[in-house]
Amino acid sequence: GRQIEALEAIQAEIENIRMSWQYAQTLDRQTAGLIPLLGNALDALFHFYNMRSLFREGMTILHQAMTWLSPPTNEAERILQARLRARYGWMAFLLGQRDEGETALHDSLAALQASGHSEDVIFCHNYLGAIAYFRQDFERAKAHLTQAMSLARAAGDVHGEAIGLNIMGGLHIDLADFEQAETFLRSSLSLKRQNGDLWGEAFSLEHLGRIEMITTRLHEAESHFRESLDIRRRMGDRRGEALCLQQLGDLARQQGDAETAVSLYTDCLSIFEEIGDAQAIAAVRRQLMHE
Numbered sequence: 137g138r139q140i141e142a143l144e145a146i147q148a149e150i151e152n153i154r155m156s157w158q159y160a161q162t163l164d165r166q167t168a169g170l171i172p173l174l175g176n177a178l179d180a181l182f183h184f185y186n187m188r189s190l191f192r193e194g195m196t197i198l199h200q201a202m203t204w205l206s207p208p209t210n211e212a213e214r215i216l217q218a219r220l221r222a223r224y225g226w227m228a229f230l231l232g233q234r235d236e237g238e239t240a241l242h243d244s245l246a247a248l249q250a251s252g253h254s255e256d257v258i259f260c261h262n263y264l265g266a267i268a269y270f271r272q273d274f275e276r277a278k279a280h281l282t283q284a285m286s287l288a289r290a291a292g293d294v295h296g297e298a299i300g301l302n303i304m305g306g307l308h309i310d311l312a313d314f315e316q317a318e319t320f321l322r323s324s325l326s327l328k329r330q331n332g333d334l335w336g337e338a339f340s341l342e343h344l345g346r347i348e349m350i351t352t353r354l355h356e357a358e359s360h361f362r363e364s365l366d367i368r369r370r371m372g373d374r375r376g377e378a379l380c381l382q383q384l385g386d387l388a389r390q391q392g393d394a395e396t397a398v399s400l401y402t403d404c405l406s407i408f409e410e411i412g413d414a415q416a417i418a419a420v421r422r423q424l425m426h427e
């Protein structure tokens with residue numbers, strides 16, 4: 137509930153937030169308190185654009201700030217630029233710009249590792265792990281995710297640990313190690329519920345549905361997909377909604393209901409087209425061709 141209220145509060149103020157963010161970048165970078173102010177605002181802005189699937193606008197705003205900070209003239213500016221670049225990289229990945237996203241995250245990790253900003257280092261390892269998992273480079277993915285989770289536990293970063301557990305769960309589904317996958321996912325779900333992370337819960341529920349679909353527990357799979365879909369619709373998470381529709385399409389196809397599968401894939405495709413994820417669009421079009 138708190139996350140939905142926070143998103144709605146940012147939505148109500150988003151024009152003022154955009155204007156303030158852009159106005160700050162017309163000021164001299166040496167203005168007292170300016171760099172810490174932007175640093176403090178970054179996470180809220182990133183979570184809003186990420187949770188609402190506004191990746192193109194998020195990338196634009198982050199890129200403008202990175203340009204304004206080029207070249208950084210002190211350590212605080214250098215760290216802020218690296219934090220901006222990491223989030224820019226993840227959004228680039230979500231728009232199908234895989235290589236650009238991975239390069240940005242690698243560059244950020246290199247810049248942040250000696251900074252003491254553990255949450256940002258964890259962010260980089262988690263999402264580099266996600267990209268390696270997407271590329272089916274499972275050993276590299278495991279290395280990044282294991283490092284992320286170890287650092288997160290040491291730092292008490294419950295959010296970072298839960299993300300790592302969730303991605304590791306997805307990875308073990310692809311390795312057909314369903315028992316281990318479910319252990320990771322239920323641990324992730326437990327941490328997210330403790331932390332009030334409703335948005336994060338939806339990812340773990342979707343992955344649990346994937347295990348159930350593969351192991352032909354179809355009623356349980358549909359229940360988890362629909363629970364995840366409901367959260368994503370309540371939160372305005374368009375990418376998450378599309379992912380659930382895609383899974384429900386796969387489930388309908390597995391049950392021999394081609395008509396429902398086509399309807400679900402078509403709805404999914406229209407959302408990915410709205411977001412602009414070229415790779416996801418191509419994947420869903422391939423699924424439609426097979427129906």
